[in-house]
Amino acid sequence: MRIATTVFLTDRTVTPVRLARALEERGFSGLYLPEHTHIPVSRATAAPMGGELPEEYGRTLDPFVALGQAAAVTERLHLGTGITLVAQHDPIGLAKQAATLDHLSGGRVTLGIGYGWNVEEAADHGVEWRTRRERVRDHMALMRALWAPQATGHEGPYASVRPSSAHPKPVQAPRELAPGRPLYGPRTLIGGSAGPKLFAAIADHADGWLPIGGRGLTESVPVLRRSWEAAGRDPKTLQVVPYAVQPTPGKMGHYAELGLEEVVLQLPSAPEEEVLRVLDGFAQYL
Template structure:
């Protein structure tokens, strides 16, 4: 099982370069970073974990800039977002950022995407909350038109692009959604809670699921597999990557029994010494 990590990198934590080097030196497989552009201080949206929202949510580094730094000082470390708030981006610009990081890293990027939880943050980006799922699907389709090997136009309800020269292309090879229907771009995992809408989206336009916290997988993974196969996807291609996990040997052993091949462990949003101590503790799982 591959052991990756995630962390809220901020202006007060360990740096991306120091962390990336330390992860690769110790044998961890990857680094995933979350995204928040800002957190409105006046809001009605509850924190996803309950209680007060931790300060790091409003201090996060831009994930693509930080992952670019991590790519520059490593050779093998896989890089990912967890998650990119696709609805809040201009998809043409986001397509360029994603392709650039994948190109510069030699194809090491995983694009974790999702729908978000902070209504006020999304509203400041012009996102009408009930439309966010449809916007994500539409933006991903537009981005994949730009990643296609030949100039490809796209017109959808929330964006359009003319057939264009758009380079660099992502390094990762296309996969098949169905015979004759390629999936362009880096490996894409959708984050979120188990449910019919989420599983339908995963089967429709992703490589797998990024379940936050990794709870309840005994019941949910078989359901996702049925939805995946019903959509005509190859069973061996589905990837489930539990995310932001607090590890113990029993939990990781259970994931292995479910056929899970990668897990992302949660690091503290802290300065270098504390983060490195946690990495040394987590090394027992490598």
């Protein structure tokens, strides 16, 4: 099982360069970074974990800039977002960012995507909340058009692009959604809570699921597998990657029994000394 990590990197924590080097030296497989452009101070949206929203949410580094630094000082470390708020981006620009990072890193990128939780943050980006799922699907379709080897256009309800020259292309090879339906671009995992809407989206346009916290997988993974196979996807290709996990030996053993091949462990948003201390504690799971 591959053991990756995630952390809220901020202007007060360990730097991307120091953390990436430490991860690769110790044999961890990857680094995933979250995204928030800003957190409106006046808001009605409750924090997803309950209580007060931790300060690091409003201090988070841009994940693509930080992962670019991590790519430059490593050779094997996989680089992921967890998650990219796709609806809040110009998809033409996001396609360029993701393809450039995949190109410069030699194909090491995982694009973790999702729908978000902060209504006010999304509104400042011009996103009407009820449309966010459809926007993500439409934006991803446009991005994949730009990642296609031939000039391909896309016209959708929320975003359009004419057939264009768009390079660099992602390094990662196309996968098959179904016969005749190639999936272009970096490995894509969708984050979110188990449910029919989420599982239908995963089966429709992703490589797998990024379940936050990793709870309830005994019940939910078989349901996702049924949705995946009903969509004509190869059952061997489904990827489920528990995310932001606080590990225990029993929990990690359970994931192995479920046949999962990667787990992303949660590091504290903290200065270098504390992060490395926790990282060394995670070494038992490598």
